[in-house]
Amino acid sequence: MKKPRVLVTGATGHLGGALLRGLGGRHDLTPLGFSRGEGPDLRDREAVQAFAARGSFDTIVHLAGTKDLAACEASPRHAWELNVLPLVHLAEAFPRAWIILISTDYVFSGDRGGYTERDAPAPGTAYGRAKAAAEFAGALFAPCFTVIRLSALYDRAAAFPKFLEAELSAGRPVDAYIDVFYTPTWHEDFCAILDRLLGMEVSAQGVFHVCGPRISRYAFAHFYAQARGFDPALVRAAKRGPENRLLPDLSLDCQETCARFGLSITPHADAIARLSRTMAQGATPAFR
Numbered sequence: 001m002k003k004p005r006v007l008v009t010g011a012t013g014h015l016g017g018a019l020l021r022g023l024g025g026r027h028d029l030t031p032l033g034f035s036r037g038e039g040p041d042l043r044d045r046e047a048v049q050a051f052a053a054r055g056s057f058d059t060i061v062h063l064a065g066t067k068d069l070a071a072c073e074a075s076p077r078h079a080w081e082l083n084v085l086p087l088v089h090l091a092e093a094f095p096r097a098w099i100i101l102i103s104t105d106y107v108f109s110g111d112r113g114g115y116t117e118r119d120a121p122a123p124g125t126a127y128g129r130a131k132a133a134a135e136f137a138g139a140l141f142a143p144c145f146t147v148i149r150l151s152a153l154y155d156r157a158a159a160f161p162k163f164l165e166a167e168l169s170a171g172r173p174v175d176a177y178i179d180v181f182y183t184p185t186w187h188e189d190f191c192a193i194l195d196r197l198l199g200m201e202v203s204a205q206g207v208f209h210v211c212g213p214r215i216s217r218y219a220f221a222h223f224y225a226q227a228r229g230f231d232p233a234l235v236r237a238a239k240r241g242p243e244n245r246l247l248p249d250l251s252l253d254c255q256e257t258c259a260r261f262g263l264s265i266t267p268h269a270d271a272i273a274r275l276s277r278t279m280a281q282g283a284t285p286a287f288r
């Protein structure tokens with residue numbers, strides 16, 4: 001069977017890098033950058049139309065956008081232009097393509113956690129509202145549409161492990177929250193679901209969650225220190241202050257998605273042990 005042609009927007013970003021390293025050889029992926037001049041500005045409708053006139057794709061994995069919470073809060077227009085309009089432009093320019101939007105746990109309010117695929121979005125941030133709007137826009141404009149919601153993706157390029165590595169290796173203490181919970185997504189689990197989706201003969205439409213087990217920021221940092229052989233006492237338990245913008249519990253539930261696709265989620269201890277080995281070797285792990 002001929003492999004479907006897959007366009008990957010946002011290929012120069014964090015998720016794009018993880019996806020291309022993980023799946024590059026297994027699927028017919030066409031990466032689309034922007035600042036490298038390899039693709040159109042997705043905010044520009046005509047530029048996207050002109051790009052589409054040069055060739056078609058069966059599937060679009062749409063990663064491009066912004067995850068800058070502060071910038072979205074400061075300018076809802078910026079959030080709209082980067083996180084909603086590109087999806088509408090792609091759906092108009094590629095009316096026969098299956099679009100897979102990568103969305104976020106921030107479509108939920110973050111006050112109770114355990115959000116399932118069936119829970120209605122109720123975002124508490126401008127970023128979350130823009131991503132929720134993109135989910136609805138996709139359902140409105142794209143005839144074939146899938147949403148994959150991730151929690152913070154982690155691999156060696158992710159911000160939190162990089163911060164922990166820099167601080168702990170310098171012997172500096174890190175204050176990590178015991179009362180902020182999330183379900184960070186291990187990059188191999190992210191690649192695993194896309195591998196399944198892109199290998200399917202019939203597209204799977206709907207909303208799917210891909211995340212790790214629920215964990216506090218403190219417990220994650222503690223695991224990390226132990227796995228890397230740093231003094232775990234350097235990770236200090238801190239409490240979220242009233243002014244802190246981190247949401248108390250953004251955790252997702254992915255049981256339904258795992259059951260549907262036969263996926264098993266990697267425990268954080270295993271993932272962090274693997275991450276630690278690649279940090280020690282200075283290599284970026286490939287998807288297995």
Ligand SMILES: NC(=O)c1ccc[n+]([C@@H]2O[C@H](COP(=O)([O-])OP(=O)(O)OC[C@H]3O[C@@H](n4cnc5c(N)ncnc54)[C@H](OP(=O)(O)O)[C@@H]3O)[C@@H](O)[C@H]2O)c1
Nearest residue numbers: 010012013014015034035041042064065103104150152153
């Ligand atoms: N990272 C996570 O943990 C995570 C978790 C859940 C959901 N997400 C979602 O996944 C998406 C990607 O996340 P990321 O971490 O990969 O973000 P990122 O590292 O900031 O990358 C953003 C990507 O979007 C591209 N882009 C920005 N403006 C563009 C424009 N006007 N036209 C075309 N492309 C444009 C960038 O291209 P250039 O670099 O070439 O400018 C870059 O490739 C975001 O929308 C975010 O909401 C991310």
